[in-house]
Amino acid sequence: MYNPRVESLRNAIVRYLARRGVAQRAIARIMRIDRGTVQSVLRGKSGHGFGAVVVVRRCPRCGGLTTWPCRLCRMKDLRKDLRNENR
Ligand SMILES: [Zn+2]
Numbered sequence: 001m002y003n004p005r006v007e008s009l010r011n012a013i014v015r016y017l018a019r020r021g022v023a024q025r026a027i028a029r030i031m032r033i034d035r036g037t038v039q040s041v042l043r044g045k046s047g048h049g050f051g052a053v054v055v056v057r058r059c060p061r062c063g064g065l066t067t068w069p070c071r072l073c074r075m076k077d078l079r080k081d082l083r084n085e086n087r
Contacts, residue, residue: 014041 010031017027028035059070066072
């Protein structure tokens with residue numbers, strides 16, 4: 001039975017574990033799914049937003065190695081914008 005809500009929760013957990021450095025084989029065992037499914041989730045086939053391909057680059061502004069666009073700089077920009085608006 002296909003249940004999109006359950007599947008997206010599962011995908012979120014799979015991605016979370018992968019981000020924490022858990023091996024794909026271990027994720028498959030924990031989630032009781034096969035490795036192919038783990039791989040396709042991590043490849044972003046059934047994901048949305050960020051999940052897809054994670055681009056890690058060095059940020060030219062703050063020098064941090066981060067997902068692109070730089071989250072750190074974006075937060076800073078956001079805060080700056082908020083300050084400007086409040087002026
Ligand atoms: Zn940056």
